[in-house]
Amino acid sequence: MRWLDVRRHSLTKKGAARGRGSHLSADGITLARFIGSEAGPYERVVTSSSPRAVETAVAMGFAVDDTMEMPSGYVSEEIPRHAQWGWTDPYRRLAGIIQEGRAAAAVAETLRVIWVDTVGDVAEDRSALLVGHGGAIELALVACFPDASHDSWGTPFAHCDGARLGFADGHFVSIEFHRAPQSPVPPS
Template sequence: MRWLEVRRHAPTKKGTARGRGSHLSAHGVALARAVGAELGPFAFVVTSTSPRAIETAVAMGWAVDDTADMPSGYVPGEVEHHDQWGWPQPYVRYAELIAGGGELADVAAEHRNIWTETVRSVPDGMTALVVAHGGSIEPALVSCLPDADHASWGAPFSHLDGVRLDFEDGRFVSAQLHRAPSAASPRT
């Protein structure tokens, strides 16, 4: 058995301080340190190419082994920016959208492939870490476990929320969602 921990990036700076790539705020760094102290060890760490994802892994205490281009889960005409926050059962809605076979299904499959290759890169008995973005983690998670009880998964991912996936016999077999302590606004 292998495990994959997936976490949403930490809170970023706001307003003009935000900058290109949305760098982490001081609160984001502190929260990432607190969450990172409770996790690991990780045999391999992959983040999106965005500075906020890379900075999150480093602030959590983990060197980044690789970055990957991770497409946005916000697909015009299917899922607009932060739509998932208004859905009463976001994972059920993602499952419905993915079953429709549109561009979101392709995005979810691309993330599932990144996650699968990342967890396959670690030896049996070890864990890998992926740091990604809200709006893309949720559909990827549904894609990894299409037959799960999506209604039981609750809210979308806020900053530093995550999921630990069990990977066995070449596939994801179960997931445990974890919520981070007192993150800032979930939508930025």
């Protein structure tokens, strides 16, 4: 079996300091370092091309092997921005949206393929890390596990939340969620 660890990027700067791509805040770096201290090693590390995703992987202590454009999980009229936070059973709702077969289903499939490609070339019994974004991660998880008991998956991904996915015979076969401490940020 191969493993894919997926993490949402860490905490970002707010207000005028946010900048293009939302760079990590000092608390975000501390949180990513804490998460990284218990993660890895990774044979391959892929992030979205956004600075906050790259900075998260680096702050975790891992060199980035590749960056790529990853579509947003927020699909106009189907999944409004941050809507998953207000939904009861967000993963079950996303599964229903994907089953409708419209634009969100295509985005979910694109993300699933990126995840498969990220872990597909990793050696047996080794791991890859993918750092992405809230909204997209939830949609991709449902696409990777369409028949799972989605109502048991809990809340959407907060900063640095993650999941470890087992990959065998060309598809994902297991999932284990890893929730990051949100407040206070662990000491470095």
